[in-house]
Amino acid sequence: MSESPMHAHHYSLYGLVSAPRPTEARGQRLRELANDVCWERVPDIATKQRIGPLIYWHLREHDIPYPNHIRRTLAAIFARQKAIAAAQTETLAEIIAALRDAAIDSLVLKGGALAHILYPEPGLRPMEDLDILVPSNQGEAAREVLCDLGFHAPAPITRYARLQHHLPVAQRMTGNILVSVEVHTTAFNLLMAHELSFSSLQRPLVDYVAGGEAMQALAPEQMLWMQYHGLRKLAEPVRFLQLADLVGLVERYADVLDWPQLRRDYPDLWHALTALHAFTPLGGNACGHLGLDAERPPSMRGIGEDYRGWPRHGFTQKLNPRERWQLLAETLHPPEWWARFVYGIPSARGLSGVFFHRHPAAFIHQGLRRLYLGPVSRGAFFKTEI
Amino acid sequence: MDPLSTCFQHQQQLEVEDTGDELLIYRTGDDSTYYLNGTAALVWRLCDGQRRGADIVDLLVDAYPDESVTIRSQVPEILRELTERGVVASI
Numbered sequence: 106m107s108e109s110p111m112h113a114h115h116y117s118l119y120g121l122v123s124a125p126r127p128t129e130a131r132g133q134r135l136r137e138l139a140n141d142v143c144w145e146r147v148p149d150i151a152t153k154q155r156i157g158p159l160i161y162w163h164l165r166e167h168d169i170p171y172p173n174h175i176r177r178t179l180a181a182i183f184a185r186q187k188a189i190a191a192a193q194t195e196t197l198a199e200i201i202a203a204l205r206d207a208a209i210d211s212l213v214l215k216g217g218a219l220a221h222i223l224y225p226e227p228g229l230r231p232m233e234d235l236d237i238l239v240p241s242n243q244g245e246a247a248r249e250v251l252c253d254l255g256f257h258a259p260a261p262i263t264r265y266a267r268l269q270h271h272l273p274v275a276q277r278m279t280g281n282i283l284v285s286v287e288v289h290t291t292a293f294n295l296l297m298a299h300e301l302s303f304s305s306l307q308r309p310l311v312d313y314v315a316g317g318e319a320m321q322a323l324a325p326e327q328m329l330w331m332q333y334h335g336l337r338k339l340a341e342p343v344r345f346l347q348l349a350d351l352v353g354l355v356e357r358y359a360d361v362l363d364w365p366q367l368r369r370d371y372p373d374l375w376h377a378l379t380a381l382h383a384f385t386p387l388g389g390n391a392c393g394h395l396g397l398d399a400e401r402p403p404s405m406r407g408i409g410e411d412y413r414g415w416p417r418h419g420f421t422q423k424l425n426p427r428e429r430w431q432l433l434a435e436t437l438h439p440p441e442w443w444a445r446f447v448y449g450i451p452s453a454r455g456l457s458g459v460f461f462h463r464h465p466a467a468f469i470h471q472g473l474r475r476l477y478l479g480p481v482s483r484g485a486f487f488k489t490e491i
Numbered sequence: 492m493d494p495l496s497t498c499f500q501h502q503q504q505l506e507v508e509d510t511g512d513e514l515l516i517y518r519t520g521d522d523s524t525y526y527l528n529g530t531a532a533l534v535w536r537l538c539d540g541q542r543r544g545a546d547i548v549d550l551l552v553d554a555y556p557d558e559s560v561t562i563r564s565q566v567p568e569i570l571r572e573l574t575e576r577g578v579v580a581s582i
Contacts, residue, residue: 188504
């Protein structure tokens with residue numbers, strides 16, 4: 106609530122670096138705005154948005170001049186992330202090999218796949234944990250494999266844990282780094298209203314190698330849908346790193362995706378890509394498939410602004426009456442860009458339907474989730490730590 | 492320890508990032524970061540487990556003869572500090 110809106114130039118900087126790979130067009134725009142950026146705020150915002158390594162890397166790739174003390178800070182973030190990524194990669198390779206030896210099929214979800222498939226080096230794509238999907242009847246067997254590898258991998262005992270789409274977080278030290286792993290039996294939780302498990306995988310899967318080990322990820326369409334659907338949560342921030350994943354998938358698989366099929370199967374995602382293009386200019390090839398003008402991103406209000414209403418900020422906090430009204434206003438009237446991106450609205454004309462129908466429905470959904478699963482404990486989320 | 496007669500090698504579990512002006516070394520063991528200036532970075536890079544401190548001095552003096560006095564005084568000091576910081580180890 107106390108965070109003031111970012112300066113307009115920041116949106117441009119963060120949008121231009123929220124992509125796994127550089128393009129000449131984005132580099133040219135970065136050069137044009139570098140002198141106008143308020144660099145002092147960049148490290149804090151980059152850390153919150155998990156794009157510190159990406160900012161450092163893009164600025165280096167495009168040889169953009171900026172203050173040395175900021176470069177030092179961003180370089181330190183990148184170096185630290187490289188160390189974490191090395192430990193995560195080593196661990197992931199070990200787990201995939203052990204699952205294969207135990208005759209358990211596995212597939213890597215989210216960051217553990219994206220970091221290796223989309224990004225020039227995995228240290229550019231921070232992740233809290235490794236997500237591995239196994240067949241729904243082999244969750245317990247996979248947990249035993251993790252225990253054999255030295256993980257603390259608790260069984261799901263509580264009602265909350267049993268209702269989750271993954272086993273409780275398993276953890277182990279790899280070198281000096283604590284690595285967290287979630288073994289999934291389905292990709293989404295019960296109330297995200299989308300079934301994605303081993304039995305509903307689109308094929309062919311994407312093959313890749315990490316840490317010297319061959320592994321597989323979701324097919325591009327499902328990977329794209331999973332990354333998009335996973336960030337449509339009222340309670341959790343839309344981070345620029347997640348937008349970078351979408352940009353990377355769209356650009357990496359522009360010639361592979363079945364675009365008409367994607368539009369039919371995932372219309373919200375299709376329209377959300379227009380909002381994505383307003384934040385990060387997409388490459389010409391992807392724009393061609395999406396019917397977007399590569400040179401002229403669509404205009405909309407609040408580009409890059411996240412939702413700031415309930416439940417991101419609770420009414421139970423100590424708020425004065427003015428702050429309560431502000432929170433209520435932000436709850437009922439989210440930024441246009443956010444609404445169009447998260448709800449997949451093709452144009453501003455569709456926003457009234459969002460504000461009076463889909464957005465309130467999302468509150469009910471959020472309330473049901475809390476009632477059904479029980480309150481979410483912030484302390485329950487483990488992060489990879491050193 | 493006499494740095495000139497000792498061989499040095501890089502410590503394990505380091506991440507290195509060349510920022511252009513300096514070399515950043517991140518040590519995972521204690522989550523610490525060091526920034527090496529141009530001279531210290533050069534000395535660090537020459538610590539390959541084979542060269543003694545004296546060999547490093549000779550290499551640098553050959554490359555920068557006008558700076559020989561400074562090199563002879565600074566390199567042992569840099570090697571001591573790199574060892575204290577845990578980014579190189581004497582062998």
